[in-house]
Amino acid sequence: MLNIDLSGKRALVAGVADDAGYGFAIAKALAEAGATVSVATWPPALKIFLNLLERGKMDDSRRLASGGMLEFERIYPLDAAFDTLAEAPEDIRSNKRYTETGDFSIVGMAERLVADFGERPLDIVVHSLANGPEVKKPLLETSRAGYLAAVSVSAYSLVAMVQRLGPLMRPRGSFCSLTYMASERVIPGYGGGMSSAKAALESDTRLLAFEAGRKFGVRVNTISAGPLASRAASAIGIIERMVDYCAQNTPLPEPVQPTEIATAAAFLASDLASGITGSTVYVDKGYHAMGMPAQV
Numbered sequence: 001m002l003n004i005d006l007s008g009k010r011a012l013v014a015g016v017a018d019d020a021g022y023g024f025a026i027a028k029a030l031a032e033a034g035a036t037v038s039v040a041t042w043p044p045a046l047k048i049f050l051n052l053l054e055r056g057k058m059d060d061s062r063r064l065a066s067g068g069m070l071e072f073e074r075i076y077p078l079d080a081a082f083d084t085l086a087e088a089p090e091d092i093r094s095n096k097r098y099t100e101t102g103d104f105s106i107v108g109m110a111e112r113l114v115a116d117f118g119e120r121p122l123d124i125v126v127h128s129l130a131n132g133p134e135v136k137k138p139l140l141e142t143s144r145a146g147y148l149a150a151v152s153v154s155a156y157s158l159v160a161m162v163q164r165l166g167p168l169m170r171p172r173g174s175f176c177s178l179t180y181m182a183s184e185r186v187i188p189g190y191g192g193g194m195s196s197a198k199a200a201l202e203s204d205t206r207l208l209a210f211e212a213g214r215k216f217g218v219r220v221n222t223i224s225a226g227p228l229a230s231r232a233a234s235a236i237g238i239i240e241r242m243v244d245y246c247a248q249n250t251p252l253p254e255p256v257q258p259t260e261i262a263t264a265a266a267f268l269a270s271d272l273a274s275g276i277t278g279s280t281v282y283v284d285k286g287y288h289a290m291g292m293p294a295q296v
């Protein structure tokens with residue numbers, strides 16, 4: 001039988017702060033396949049996340065098919081808006097939710113990984129984070145600052161992570177991010193430059209696959225996931241409508257499940273996908289193939 005076997009591999013999933021989003025589901029699937037998993041969490045959400053873990057509030061979702069529990073090897077603080085600590089403005093650095101965490105930049109995380117595990121500690125990196133402060137605003141009303149913030153956190157952060165974590169990857173390593181179809185089709189309500197950020201993320205996936213493939217021998221892919229009412233997506237304000245609409249109009253008329261995105265991510269991270277790089281892989285019950293609503 002062909003099995004997804006990630007035993008002996010170390011993964012980092014950036015963008016996990018609860019058990020409701022794609023990052024958590026992916027972390028769990030990677031662990032189910034045998035990988036050791038660390039996560040990176042946005043400092044403003046870190047305390048609540050640690051608290052939920054400590055109080056056993058996520059124990060049900062942490063239970064693995066094998067009977068064990070999903071354990072995180074490390075939980076790193078990460079604000080993906082900053083490549084180095086020096087770039088973070090003073091009000092962020094002195095903010096209570098940040099002061100306790102130590103270096104929360106991308107470089108800081110890379111240095112901690114090396115300090116914790118040695119020179120080339122990683123096989124798998126999953127980028128499962130996004131933020132658009134003006135996501136509820138139409139593009140026509142989006143400010144320059146809001147647009148650039150969305151692109152910085154949701155797209156450039158992948159470039160920065162491949163730059164800084166690429167040298168830490170063992171041979172045949174894999175990067176994967178999460179994108180959304182609003183990059184290529186109009187999804188009214190997905191505003192604030194988030195659609196632009198996803199378009200950049202997908203385009204960068206192709207170029208990074210080429211450059212990082214040649215430089216580090218790694219693969220870079222992105223999963224275009226169907227809608228899910230995660231914490232981040234709830235900020236959009238219309239996520240329930242997006243989920244319902246897709247469930248009614250997809251070739252497979254049911255909501256996409258986080259586990260379906262997660263198993264695709266585990267496959268892409270595995271050697272079974274050794275020929276796949278630079279790809280946008282749709283895991284959306286086929287919605288991307290539709291040109292007209294199913295119910296007219």
Ligand SMILES: NC(=O)c1ccc[n+]([C@@H]2O[C@H](COP(=O)([O-])OP(=O)(O)OC[C@H]3O[C@@H](n4cnc5c(N)ncnc54)[C@H](O)[C@@H]3O)[C@@H](O)[C@H]2O)c1
Nearest residue numbers: 017021022042079080129130131178180227228230232233
């Ligand atoms: N939920 C959907 O409908 C959907 C659909 C397609 C793609 N996606 C993508 O999936 C990925 C995961 O999102 P999700 O919907 O599972 O929600 P989520 O809330 O589980 O994940 C988003 C994470 O990003 C983190 N984050 C926000 N700003 C950050 C920053 N500056 N630095 C570091 N972390 C930061 C949040 O704390 C959160 O943990 C995102 O890229 C999202 O755009 C989501």
